[in-house]
Amino acid sequence: MTEWILPANRSYRAYDALRDLQTIEWGQNAKLRDAAVGDIAYIYECDPVKAIRWKCRITAVNRTVCVIDDSAYSDDPVEYTGPHLEMEAVYAYPFYRQLSLEALRKHGYKGSMQGPCQVSSYRGLAGYLHKVEKIQTSEPGLAGLAAQASLLELRELAGKHSLACPTARAVRARQYVRSPLVAEYAKKRADGKCELCGQPAPFLDRYGRPYLEAHHVQWLSRGGGDTAANTAALCPNCHRKMHVVQDPGDVFALRRKLENE
Ligand SMILES: [Zn+2]
């Protein structure tokens, strides 16, 4: 499997074409003679982007008749008449500045983006590309990058990567069977006040009862029991805080409070 960098023609809006069509065709000039199905293609865009924004996989080579109409993305009516290869979009890099010409140069690239080249021609470049992909395709990596980004950058990214119709994703999660009686008991015991901060429940539920949430002091996923002694009734604020911060002082205070259960 070979990895290629393919600089997009200035007159071709490669980013939009890949986003909208997912599969595009690409002139297969002499430099791409050895391209094969399964090869990876990093699409580089010139001014003003000057970065790789898409990773693609080559799905067909030596095609003599074009079957995909991407004329809406091209300002240049002159058709390349040689063979074409076909590729499908694999991944759009949200933080493509990590793959700017400058960044690529810093990590081994020595060319001038004047035509297709093989990533392996430049020492260290493949390792860098793979590292960036690993960061940008993992949730913690992406969250870390987002945390460092500026408000303007995030505004642009959020717009580009927002989904009008989010796709559902199946999640496998372990669910613990818990007794509604234990939860109900804890809420009765709390008598309308949060067992951590002591404040009254912030609102009443639709039946007019103070709204509190049952929380397991030692999480069920960590071996805690669904028992009255391990279940506290908390206001939504404190409950969220327990899960986000898990402050040892809070845990201690709840344990103290429940120890005589
Ligand atoms: Zn509270």
Ligand SMILES: [Zn+2]
């Ligand atoms: Zn909880």
